[in-house]
Amino acid sequence: MSITVYTENWEGKFRKSTFEAVCYAKKIADISNKEVKAISIGEIDENELKKLSNFGANTIVSYPKIKKNNEKGVATIIKNESENSNLIIFSNTFNAKSIAPRVSVKLNAGLITNVISEINDLENISVKRQSFSSKAIESIRLKSNCGVITISPNAFNVTENVVSFNIEVKANELDSNISITGKDVNKGKISLSEAEVVVSAGRGLKGPENWNMIEELADCLGAATACSKPVSDIGWRPHSEHVGQTGKAIAPNLYIAIGISGAIQHLAGVNSSKIMVAINTDPEAPFFKAADYGIVGDAFNVVPKLIDELKKINNN
Amino acid sequence: MNILVCISSVPDTTSKINFTENNTKFDKNGIQFVINPYDEFGLTKAIMLKEKLQANVSVITVGDASVEPVMRKALAIGADKAVRINMQPMDSFSTANEIASYVKQNKYDIIIAGKESSDYNSGAVPGIISEILDIPFVNACNGLNIEGEEINLSREIDGGIEKIQTKIPLIIGGQKGLVEESELKIPNMRGIMTARTKPLEVIEATTTNHLTESIEFEKPSVKGECKMIDENNISELVNELQNVTKVI
Numbered sequence: 001m002s003i004t005v006y007t008e009n010w011e012g013k014f015r016k017s018t019f020e021a022v023c024y025a026k027k028i029a030d031i032s033n034k035e036v037k038a039i040s041i042g043e044i045d046e047n048e049l050k051k052l053s054n055f056g057a058n059t060i061v062s063y064p065k066i067k068k069n070n071e072k073g074v075a076t077i078i079k080n081e082s083e084n085s086n087l088i089i090f091s092n093t094f095n096a097k098s099i100a101p102r103v104s105v106k107l108n109a110g111l112i113t114n115v116i117s118e119i120n121d122l123e124n125i126s127v128k129r130q131s132f133s134s135k136a137i138e139s140i141r142l143k144s145n146c147g148v149i150t151i152s153p154n155a156f157n158v159t160e161n162v163v164s165f166n167i168e169v170k171a172n173e174l175d176s177n178i179s180i181t182g183k184d185v186n187k188g189k190i191s192l193s194e195a196e197v198v199v200s201a202g203r204g205l206k207g208p209e210n211w212n213m214i215e216e217l218a219d220c221l222g223a224a225t226a227c228s229k230p231v232s233d234i235g236w237r238p239h240s241e242h243v244g245q246t247g248k249a250i251a252p253n254l255y256i257a258i259g260i261s262g263a264i265q266h267l268a269g270v271n272s273s274k275i276m277v278a279i280n281t282d283p284e285a286p287f288f289k290a291a292d293y294g295i296v297g298d299a300f301n302v303v304p305k306l307i308d309e310l311k312k313i314n315n316n
Numbered sequence: 317m318n319i320l321v322c323i324s325s326v327p328d329t330t331s332k333i334n335f336t337e338n339n340t341k342f343d344k345n346g347i348q349f350v351i352n353p354y355d356e357f358g359l360t361k362a363i364m365l366k367e368k369l370q371a372n373v374s375v376i377t378v379g380d381a382s383v384e385p386v387m388r389k390a391l392a393i394g395a396d397k398a399v400r401i402n403m404q405p406m407d408s409f410s411t412a413n414e415i416a417s418y419v420k421q422n423k424y425d426i427i428i429a430g431k432e433s434s435d436y437n438s439g440a441v442p443g444i445i446s447e448i449l450d451i452p453f454v455n456a457c458n459g460l461n462i463e464g465e466e467i468n469l470s471r472e473i474d475g476g477i478e479k480i481q482t483k484i485p486l487i488i489g490g491q492k493g494l495v496e497e498s499e500l501k502i503p504n505m506r507g508i509m510t511a512r513t514k515p516l517e518v519i520e521a522t523t524t525n526h527l528t529e530s531i532e533f534e535k536p537s538v539k540g541e542c543k544m545i546d547e548n549n550i551s552e553l554v555n556e557l558q559n560v561t562k563v564i
Contacts, residue, residue: 010474069478071453094473098455101443104409110527111408113438126531131436135333139531177452178482185476197564221564233497239458240472245329245434246353246492254563265329271536275563277553288542293556297547305550313554
């Protein structure tokens with residue numbers, strides 16, 4: 001018996017969220033005396049696949065001829081590979097959100113998404129998950145024999161756990177019911193949902209031309225950039241950067257909010273961040289009630305100083 | 317062309333969330349319910365397609381009679397017909413199963429759901445429906461164009477956008493970008509009046525199983541006091557982040 005984990009890659013490279021999912025699976029596998037079986041989809045080289053064994057994957061099955069955006073096909077593969085498994089783990093990415101529901105139907109398995117707690121008993125699975133746009137945490141129990149779980153990115157640690165492993169490469173091909181006609185990916189950017197540090201700005205920035213300093217600050221911190229809803233609504237920044245209740249929910253280690261007042265809808269999407277810093281001219285801004293650190297001041301004055309300070313450390 | 321929009325009735329985004337009955341139930345007291353924001357983008361898109369292609373637009377909700385005001389709002393915005401499946405939603409699987417059963421008996425070309433609901437955030441209903449009905453599924457969909465037989469869509473992926481072509485019938489999990497915020501429709505008086513005479517059909521659930529069970533809710537722990545730092549002392553902030561909380 002094994003725990004199955006979908007190990008997503010991006011252009012042949014795994015990301016931290018992939019290893020988080022493997023580590024999560026390994027923890028349950030250890031307490032229930034099972035093995036971890038990783039399923040990789042799409043072209044990838046063997047050295048990259050081997051990395052999965054550093055975090056506990058004993059069996060690594062690779063399907064290089066299937067593309068990950070053929071979610072219907074990927075779901076079929078995962079179902080077929082899960083005959084000896086009653087738990088399938090995903091990291092909660094865009095790709096996983098299109099695959100996991102399909103797998104749950106194929107296996108008649110309950111699906112629990114946005115999971116933020118570990119599983120202590122494989123026979124009686126209950127976990128905590130984010131709900132109400134992070135305004136609440138729900139405890140939820142699995143009623144079916146088999147379960148599909150998607151874990152929140154950045155909610156679990158990645159710890160090395162080197163195991164012996166074997167790699168099987170399978171040449172299966174499967175048709176897709178959608179065809180991809182184009183793709184536009186901003187390669188240099190850090191993925192917002194996985195970023196450990198996020199620098200975010202709101203209407204206090206006064207105009208899109210002032211985002212240079214936000215991007216410079218983000219560069220100093222190796223951070224992703226985000227924005228508030230009004231900023232995305234007026235088109236200063238792309239929708240994909242909108243964090244908050246109707247945008248993305250994120251959980252970085254550090255969230256820096258610049259010129260964002262902190263409306264309840266915004267806080268809902270970011271209050272899972274471990275540390276929050278608010279920079280705002282208005283001392284009454286609600287964000288100061290939610291933040292760990294606050295600076296009352298003008299972004300145009302504070303941000304350049306912050307960049308200077310960070311550059312000093314980076315240079316040392 | 318027949319379009320079905322799946323709608324969820326959710327607390328208004330400004331709501332404070334509380335629980336009752338030993339933290340097992342959401343406390344609806346004093347809560348204003350609205351169309352789930354992700355569904356509203358999809359509904360607006362459907363109404364635009366109705367105007368452009370003379371499509372018929374139905375909306376469907378799984379819930380008890382308390383969701384009907386939100387369904388009437390959808391009718392006032394321009395949907396032709398509403399269907400309520402009379403069941404307290406238990407989990408994504410049972411909700412999706414009920415909608416899929418309805419679709420099997422009533423032909424729809426495009427099914428539009430939100431990519432998730434802003435209350436339970438499972439984001440699973442459209443994906444489950446797609447698997448049950450064995451139709452294409454485009455999640456986090458932020459563009460939908462129909463030119464004759466050709467359906468062109470776009471969806472958000474990590475750090476970018478993917479363009480997709482597929483055939484009907486299909487289901488999407490919609491979000492902003494399907495239409496812009498400024499294009500969302502506010503019902504006018506004529507819409508509200510005609511909504512009263514439009515059909516709102518109530519169908520009994522087919523009593524499907526649910527596969528997960530909610531046990532209880534808690535609220536995130538309250539943060540400690542915010543430490544204020546003088547704007548002329550930024551090095552203190554950097555020191556705190558680097559050496560005290562160790563996040564950089």
